Amino acid sequence: MTVRVMLVSPAMNAALREARFEGDAPLDRSGRERARAAAGLVPAAGLALSGPSERCRETAAALGLPARTEPALSGWDMARWAGRGLDEVAATE
Secondary structure: OOOOOOOOOOOOOHHHHOOEOOOOOOOOHHHHHHHHHHHHHOOOOOOOEEOOOHHHHHHHHHOOOOOEEOHHHOOOOOHHHOOOEHHHHHHHO
16 A cells, blocks of 8 residues: 655745744735645645644645644744744844
């Protein structure tokens, strides 16, 4: 039996474009459009898992994947960096 695993990075959002470490920000218009455009490139899957963040779930939906949310795929705990930009983090280091 052959098992193929494909990892898909979630699409962009405004927080990432501004280099902010947001925990659960939704996709922006451009991120949604780009994920939809890539939908035809992602092969059908017997099982699709998504991280629990809104960004991950929105990306899976835009790709047309009936993904099951998997808590173990949650992002990093950004602790004191959460919601801050790189410039703010650098100023405190």
